[in-house]
Amino acid sequence: MTTPGSNKRQVEAFFDALNRGDVAALLDLYAEDGRCVTMGRTLISGTFSKAQITAAAGAIFEAFPTGIRFHIRTMTAEDDRVAVEAESEGGHASGQHYTNEYHFLFRFRDGKVVEFKEYMDTERVTAILCGGQRPPAA
Numbered sequence: 001m002t003t004p005g006s007n008k009r010q011v012e013a014f015f016d017a018l019n020r021g022d023v024a025a026l027l028d029l030y031a032e033d034g035r036c037v038t039m040g041r042t043l044i045s046g047t048f049s050k051a052q053i054t055a056a057a058g059a060i061f062e063a064f065p066t067g068i069r070f071h072i073r074t075m076t077a078e079d080d081r082v083a084v085e086a087e088s089e090g091g092h093a094s095g096q097h098y099t100n101e102y103h104f105l106f107r108f109r110d111g112k113v114v115e116f117k118e119y120m121d122t123e124r125v126t127a128i129l130c131g132g133q134r135p136p137a138a
Contacts, residue, residue: 004077007108011082014106014113015070023057031112040122043130063129064090068098082106098128 002010010029017025027050036048048056060068068090076083084104092098100120107115126134 002080002108002111004079004082006111007080007082007106008075008077010108010111010113011075011084011106012072014116015072015086019067019069021061021067023061026057027054029113030116031109031114034113035115037115037117039117039119040125041135042122042125043133043135044125045122045135063093064098065093066091070102080108082108092128094128094131096128098124100124 014026014029017023017029030050030053032050034050034053036053038045038048068088070086070088073085073087075085082105084102084106086102086104087099088102089097089099103119105115105117105119106113126132
């Protein structure tokens with residue numbers, strides 16, 4: 001049985017793995033049916049299965065050759081959920097310095113991430129991570 005406290009420790013492990021660029025440790029935190037939901041309408045927005053996360057996880061670190069660091073500002077846990085306010089910074093492959101502010105919502109089952117929702121400033125994502133490109137109009 002997981003508790004709000006153990007879920008918070010898993011969130012800390014998640015960001016520690018991201019900050020180290022440890023793809024294997026990051027993927028191990030996801031349940032087999034886990035998913036990532038990146039909110040907004042950007043080229044990187046959508047809902048991604050663990051298989052899709054596995055296929056794309058390395059690209060995150062290729063986009064940030066000197067790494068990207070996430071800093072947790074606040075964390076609140078209740079039942080199977082952990083809400084996180086965070087910020088990031090890193091040197092993007094384009095040579096630009098990237099920063100963003102986030103709200104993340106994690107849902108857990110048996111100590112594994114079943115859903116990771118990511119809310120952020122999508123204009124920063126578009127400007128730097130997507131090189132100014134936007135998805136086609138719907």
